[in-house]
Amino acid sequence: MVSSQLPGLTKTRLCNSFQNQLLSMSIPDVPSNDVELDFSDVFGPLPTQVSIDVSIEDPEFAGPIADATELLYDDPIVICNRSHSLVGPSACVSHSLKLSMLTIQETVDSIGNVESISHETVKEIKELSVGDFVLQGSLKGSDDNYSRTQGVGLEDFEVMKVVGQGAFGKVFQVRKKGTSEVYAMKVMRKDKIMEKNHAEYMKAERDILTKIEHPYVVQLRYSFQTKYRLYLVLDFVNGGHLFFQLYHHGLFREDLARIYTAEIALAVSHLHANGIMHRDLKPENILLDADGHAMLTDFGLAKQFDDNKRSNSMCGTIEYMSPEIVLGKGHDKAADWWSVGILLFEMLTGKPPFIGGNRQKIQQKIVKDKIKLPAFLSSDAHSLLKGLLQKDPSKRLGNGPQGSDDVKHHKWFKPINWKKLEAREIHPNFCPEVAGNHCIANFDKRWTDMPLQDSPASSPNTNSNLFQGFTYVRPAASFLQRNGPGF
Numbered sequence: 001m002v003s004s005q006l007p008g009l010t011k012t013r014l015c016n017s018f019q020n021q022l023l024s025m026s027i028p029d030v031p032s033n034d035v036e037l038d039f040s041d042v043f044g045p046l047p048t049q050v051s052i053d054v055s056i057e058d059p060e061f062a063g064p065i066a067d068a069t070e071l072l073y074d075d076p077i078v079i080c081n082r083s084h085s086l087v088g089p090s091a092c093v094s095h096s097l098k099l100s101m102l103t104i105q106e107t108v109d110s111i112g113n114v115e116s117i118s119h120e121t122v123k124e125i126k127e128l129s130v131g132d133f134v135l136q137g138s139l140k141g142s143d144d145n146y147s148r149t150q151g152v153g154l155e156d157f158e159v160m161k162v163v164g165q166g167a168f169g170k171v172f173q174v175r176k177k178g179t180s181e182v183y184a185m186k187v188m189r190k191d192k193i194m195e196k197n198h199a200e201y202m203k204a205e206r207d208i209l210t211k212i213e214h215p216y217v218v219q220l221r222y223s224f225q226t227k228y229r230l231y232l233v234l235d236f237v238n239g240g241h242l243f244f245q246l247y248h249h250g251l252f253r254e255d256l257a258r259i260y261t262a263e264i265a266l267a268v269s270h271l272h273a274n275g276i277m278h279r280d281l282k283p284e285n286i287l288l289d290a291d292g293h294a295m296l297t298d299f300g301l302a303k304q305f306d307d308n309k310r311s312n313s314m315c316g317t318i319e320y321m322s323p324e325i326v327l328g329k330g331h332d333k334a335a336d337w338w339s340v341g342i343l344l345f346e347m348l349t350g351k352p353p354f355i356g357g358n359r360q361k362i363q364q365k366i367v368k369d370k371i372k373l374p375a376f377l378s379s380d381a382h383s384l385l386k387g388l389l390q391k392d393p394s395k396r397l398g399n400g401p402q403g404s405d406d407v408k409h410h411k412w413f414k415p416i417n418w419k420k421l422e423a424r425e426i427h428p429n430f431c432p433e434v435a436g437n438h439c440i441a442n443f444d445k446r447w448t449d450m451p452l453q454d455s456p457a458s459s460p461n462t463n464s465n466l467f468q469g470f471t472y473v474r475p476a477a478s479f480l481q482r483n484g485p486g487f
């Protein structure tokens with residue numbers, strides 16, 4: 001019987017937990033023939049595998065539309081194919097599905113004994129409507145308990161929109177329940193992270209973000225995890241990518257580029273002073289806030305460094321990679337100053353200096369080609385670019401004994417009052433159109449029109465202790481400091 005296999009859980013309790021859970025589920029209107037349901041939360045913390053049959057009915061069509069689909073607890077992805085002869089793509093017009101039957105077939109205990117349970121039917125659960133299925137679904141149940149016990153969890157947030165896609169999952173605009181605070185929630189699937197062997201990077205991103213507090217660095221407010229995902233809750237920066245604005249402007253005038261570069265240089269210098277290299281500085285990782293200030297984000301490749309050691313990993317986006325990274329000779333924080341140089345070049349000319357051809361060709365250009373500086377740039381801009389885009393890192397501006405002060409004191413930055421800049425008192429003469437802290441007008445419709453659905457993650461097959469200690473809540477004092485205009 002079930003109870004002998006699942007200590008502390010009777011059959012009835014199991015069924016009840018199904019029922020409660022399913023009452024809070026809704027199914028997204030997926031514009032394809034597949035419906036994905038994540039049942040990972042439904043079962044609770046069972047020490048066994050459970051396989052169930054799922055039958056889904058579409059009330060707008062007669063009869064069941066999905067064949068019974070087997071699901072293992074260890075693999076919470078259920079894909080019920082809605083195509084076949086019964087329903088074609090037009091089934092998508094249906095805005096609700098009815099989960100008519102759930103049958104627990106058998107349990108497999110931790111040592112692999114399989115025991116059949118006579119078909120236990122939980123019938124006629126509820127008519128489900130279109131909506132934010134997965135995130136809502138995972139607000140309850142075991143996955144969530146996992147995060148809740150540690151202070152802050154998914155159920156504290158209401159999901160508003162999809163605003164981007166990262167390497168390991170989507171980024172959502174969320175509101176903290178019971179408040180008007182709006183954040184960006186970066187969701188990362190543990191299975192994907194492990195597949196790419198990136199667990200260390202993710203931990204580093206979280207650790208670095210908890211350490212850093214700077215006016216031009218996107219602030220981490222909370223981090224937590226569930227069984228299958230990691231979550232970073234960051235200040236919501238809604239002026240759009242610097243890249244997006246650059247694309248619209250074609251290129252930036254020197255006075256505007258000067259403010260952005262100065263803000264980025266301040267952030268980079270602060271990171272370096274705290275023993276951190278960013279290693280992925282590029283326009284996509286610089287967002288503009290509502291006041292038009294540059295905000296550095298995405299610390300997914302960042303690394304804490306030791307001044308005596310050089311790093312050897314090949315990282316970053318090729319066009320922004322320094323010659324020493326390309327050559328794999330080992331690199332240090334000077335690589336960030338190279339990327340600042342590439343960014344400045346792109347802001348002033350509309351494109352990075354080394355482009356065209358395949359990856360290998362670009363790498364060759366980075367290492368060998370002399371930089372061509374357009375004549376329309378001022379001589380001070382030429383001088384700064386030459387200093388930052390110095391191929392030999394030991395001679396590069398920012399890497400001398402005075403470090404970032406050499407960059408700050410460069411004559412191109414003469415109009416900048418660094419103290420005022422640090423106090424966010426210098427305002428760029430371009431301000432993005434932003435109507436309130438929830439405004440998503442500057443995000444690509446490709447994301448914001450997406451249904452609020454997070455792809456179900458399969459169970460990570462390695463030790464989840466890898467992510468131990470991920471939870472973080474920023475102390476209240478710094479919330480108050482930063483919640484002034486522009487945040």
Ligand SMILES: Nc1ncnc2c1ncn2[C@@H]1O[C@H](COP(=O)(O)OP(=O)(O)OP(=O)(O)O)[C@@H](O)[C@H]1O
Nearest residue numbers: 164165166167168171184218234235236237298300
């Ligand atoms: N704090 C934020 N505020 C608003 N939008 C954000 C924020 N953080 C991320 N985004 C949006 O989500 C997108 C993806 O985020 P991010 O670059 O951090 O993910 P990633 O996994 O590091 O991606 P990649 O490695 O592909 O650059 C960003 O380009 C941006 O559009």
